[in-house]
Amino acid sequence: MTVKNYFPATGNTLVDVGGGLTRKVAAHNDNVMCVEVHFETGTVAALHSHPHEQITYVISGKFAFTVGTETYTVSAGDSLYKQPNIEHGATCLEAGTLLDIFTPHRADFL
Template sequence: MFIFNKEIPLEDLGEGVSRKILAYSESIMTVEVYFENGAIGAMHNHPHEQITYVLSGEFEFTIGEETKIVSAGDTLYKEPNVMHGCRCLKAGVLLDNFTPMRKDFV
């Protein structure tokens, strides 16, 4: 199956955050998340495993009790049910991969 980014609408989540759900099946999902400078990804957790790849920008990420600054090319792993969130320091895009897929997103 081919997914063409230009054909996927950008969903405005409010407060400087938007996303595109790129592709998914029952077992995996890939999502682009766009952040404006200063936007917050509120602390949360979920039962899914998540890997985030920083496509662009700079972010201050907290995963569990640890906080670090990440930028383009960096990757983060989030275990299921671990609290995590971020603050965007320089506008950018994150590529999130979830397993299983996030049914709450569709």
């Protein structure tokens, strides 16, 4: 099996998810995935859950994130951890970009 080690930015397509949200899958394999997510101000990522562990790092912008029963206002440099199957979602307060890391990878994003 050949492992892909390099994922140039020009090889990854920005996908319009709708509602002011776009994303680009970056490096990934079966065990981990890196996704760049762009939000317009006012965009809502509805509450949801999935079996993947997820870490979100805020590159830019300002967001209200709900994880479980807690809501956090986060901005550039902040990060969040979401355990498997925990309900979470976000509202974009100021346009920005997030970096999401999932384990295992999100087959539904490929």
